[in-house]
Amino acid sequence: xxxxxxxxxxxxxxxxxxxxxxxxxxxxxxxxxxxxxxxxxxxxxxxxxxxxxxxxxxxxxxxxxxxxxxxxxxxxxxxxxxxxxxxxxxxxxxxxxxxxxxxxxxxxxxxxxxxxxxxxxxxxxxxxxxxxxxxxxxxxxxxxxxxxxxxxxxxxxxxxxxxxxxxxxxxxxxxxxxxxxxxxxxxxxxxxxxxxxxxxxxxxxxxxxxxxxxxxxxxxxxxxxxxxxxxxxxxxxxxxxxxxxxxxxxxxxxxxxxxxxxxxxxxxxxxxxxxxxxx
Numbered sequence: 607x608x609x610x611x612x613x614x615x616x617x618x619x620x621x622x623x624x625x626x627x628x629x630x631x632x633x634x635x636x637x638x639x640x641x642x643x644x645x646x647x648x649x650x651x652x653x654x655x656x657x658x659x660x661x662x663x664x665x666x667x668x669x670x671x672x673x674x675x676x677x678x679x680x681x682x683x684x685x686x687x688x689x690x691x692x693x694x695x696x697x698x699x700x701x702x703x704x705x706x707x708x709x710x711x712x713x714x715x716x717x718x719x720x721x722x723x724x725x726x727x728x729x730x731x732x733x734x735x736x737x738x739x740x741x742x743x744x745x746x747x748x749x750x751x752x753x754x755x756x757x758x759x760x761x762x763x764x765x766x767x768x769x770x771x772x773x774x775x776x777x778x779x780x781x782x783x784x785x786x787x788x789x790x791x792x793x794x795x796x797x798x799x800x801x802x803x804x805x806x807x808x809x810x811x812x813x814x815x816x817x818x819x820x821x822x823x824x825x826x827x828x829x830x831x832x833x834x835x836x837x838x839x840x841x842x843x844x845x846x847x848x849x850x851x852x853x854x855x856x857x858x859x860x861x862x863x864x865x866x867x868x869x870x871x872x873x874x875x876x877x878x879x880x881x882x883x884x885x
Contacts, residue, residue: 624781639783642828663705671733731774
């Protein structure tokens with residue numbers, strides 16, 4: 607069974623090839639790309655396409671690799687020993703399974719998403735190398751070894767906030783999700799906003815690509831943001847003429863869906879002022 611586009615997710619050909627290559631090689635798929643290009647959603651769609659359960663591990667700046675394996679609650683065990691609780695004699699009661707353990711112990715093959723790995727400490731990826739290679743780890747408190755019943759499909763996302771170690775990169779199949787070509791973007795929009803009027807779509811996309819290509823833009827609007835913007839245009843029942851009325855280099859209608867920081871808003875305000883001055 608191979609991954610392809612689904613009813614709710616349009617995957618470019620090179621992305622589908624990357625997913626299937628990683629599955630065949632049984633290596634983690636490391637996915638990078640602009641925020642909003644569908645990296646996290648990719649894992650959900652892979653799970654749906656391959657008819658697998660998905661286990662999601664959302665990484666934060668404070669996340670440690672050990673938490674993905676298990677956590678031992680020594681404080682609760684000490685408290686129970688003071689209270690005379692019989693459970694204290696079985697250390698397994700105080701071990702909480704992490705996301706990797708859940709994936710390894712699943713009765714069926716699953717998709718394991720390690721989301722935004724670059725948020726964690728620089729040592730975090732290296733700390734997972736052995737477990738991801740061997741698909742097993744040791745539980746020191748019980749002396750047991752947990753081995754994967756089925757090797758999960760591992761998808762790792764990164765927003766490029768920091769460089770990942772070379773040793774980690776060597777073990778991954780890498781793919782960068784580029785911003786979709788106009789034709790692919792139209793297919794994505796049709797999935798989310800079926801039946802949108804062609805004139806409105808063309809006018810909106812013309813403005814959208816003008817914004818993305820504006821020199822000096824700090825954050826280019828992404829796929830998810832153009833989908834939000836179109837949703838607002840449809841909700842307000844705006845026409846192509848409503849969009850054109852703003853003119854080139856002016857702030858677009860409902861620009862808060864596209865421009866996400868004050869520098870970019872001020873850039874378009876300056877461009878609008880310059881355009882008016884030249885008339």
